[in-house]
Amino acid sequence: MKLLIKIWLIGMVAGLCACESLITTIPDSKLPKGTEKVVLHAYISPQDTVIMVKLTKSTPLLGVYQNNGFGFSVIGNDTIYYTGGVIENASVILTDSKKQSVSIPYVKTQATYVLSASQFPIKAGETYTITAETPIGNVEASCTVPTETTLALDYKIDTLYEGSGNSRRKIFHINFDWRDIPSQRNYYTMKASITSKMILTPLAGTEDPTPIEKYITYTGYWDEENRQSQYQSDANRDGTIFSTPNGVIQFGSDLVNDNGKIYRPTFSGEKDIIALEVLNTEKNYYDYHRAVRVNNRQNGNPFVEPVPIPTNVKNGLGCFAASNKSIRTIVY
Incomplete structure (x- = not known):
């Protein structure tokens, strides 16, 4: 019996040693490099007074995150998202279905591309396309403004x-x-x-x-x-x-x-x-925001499977979507 116990203990030690030998530390230099992508967020509505477009760089999943001063960003009170840095030197163009277009300039104090809606009114039922040419890639997205509202x-x-x-x-x-x-x-x-x-x-x-x-x-x-x-x-x-x-x-x-x-x-x-x-709102708006909301509520729980974040931005990430809103004001 004692002989069997000794053989079992020797086997356990050998097994642990074998397992330890399978663990190899890979230096950062040999890890696959993540690729930055353009992250575009823009939400338009006939009731808004400004058109805002936020362009940032995605943070690759692999590698060390460096905090460069840009943390959580908010665009039009619609979405809070994490960003790897603002893209300042892009060419941003908004076009409607009649091929009328306008360039949206960058406003440094807001770290956002901003245009008064009076210069390019957003209309219910119209389809819009936004394109952004940036140093790390070009992206494009389209959306259609819902036709009706409810109060x-x-x-x-x-x-x-x-x-x-x-x-x-x-x-x-x-x-x-x-x-x-x-x-x-x-x-x-x-x-x-x-x-x-x-x-x-x-x-x-x-x-x-x-x-x-x-x-x-x-x-x-x-x-x-x-x-x-x-x-x-x-x-x-x-x-x-x-x-x-x-x-x-x-x-x-x-x-x-x-x-x-x-x-x-x-x-x-x-x-x-x-x-x-x-x-x-559009379905794109609903799908994107709902997925972000579900992921945020998981609070980093490692035992919960993450929800994929959808995007309608070609060659990039983020969301370009439209809504048609009613606003009821109350003096209280």
């Missing part, structure tokens, strides 16, 4: 205050409904924002202590704990009533930077203007 109907708004003194902040809880556009496939998302006149008081030690008044817009976020989704489809729900998740807008405690000066905001006491938006 926010019943809504519920609750307010409360948290904190005290200079840390006091006002919080809005918002929900609203809308009716699905019947007899067609639709994809929706929603937005909520509040514009309020604030009294901005300079921080102590500022040369000019005179307060100023300024309208500031605060954008809400959606808490999906009530099982409603931020991105919804009318599959099997044609013509029915849709509802938002729980919307939260909080403001009043964050410092404000205006013209290089730092201010502490307080409420002026005037009424707030609340904007409730329903976006009838």
Whole structure:
């Protein structure tokens, strides 16, 4: 019996040694090199006052990530995504189905290509193509603006205050409904924002202590704990009533930077203007944002299979999509 145990132990040690010999450290120089791709994000709507295009470089999966100052980027309050660096020297052209086109210039202060919508109005039902020629490759994407909109109907708004003194902040809880556009496939998302006149008081030690008044817009976020989704489809729900998740807008405690000066905001006491938006979006918009949302909610869990992020950008990554939105304003 003792002989059998000794043979078993010898076998175990030999097996472990054999396993260890299979582990080889590969130097970084011999790893396959990832290829940077152009990442394009642009979202257009007839209701927007500007056309914005964000061009960045993808971060290869292999290799060491270097933080170059560009972290998370936001474009038009639509998408938050990780980027490897802004592409500044591209030629960006937007074209409609009639072959009318416009060049979109780069605005360095915003690290984004920006054009006033009045120079190239976006129209419902029209198809647009965007092309970008960059030093690391050329990309192209197309989208069609949905033709119809639907308005926010019943809504519920609750307010409360948290904190005290200079840390006091006002919080809005918002929900609203809308009716699905019947007899067609639709994809929706929603937005909520509040514009309020604030009294901005300079921080102590500022040369000019005179307060100023300024309208500031605060954008809400959606808490999906009530099982409603931020991105919804009318599959099997044609013509029915849709509802938002729980919307939260909080403001009043964050410092404000205006013209290089730092201010502490307080409420002026005037009424707030609340904007409730329903976006009838393209399928490209829905598929992309929903996939990003699902991946973000996994919080890096290694035991959950990642969801592939779709793209409609040829030779690149990202999303170019359109929406047609209704905006209901409420004085509260």
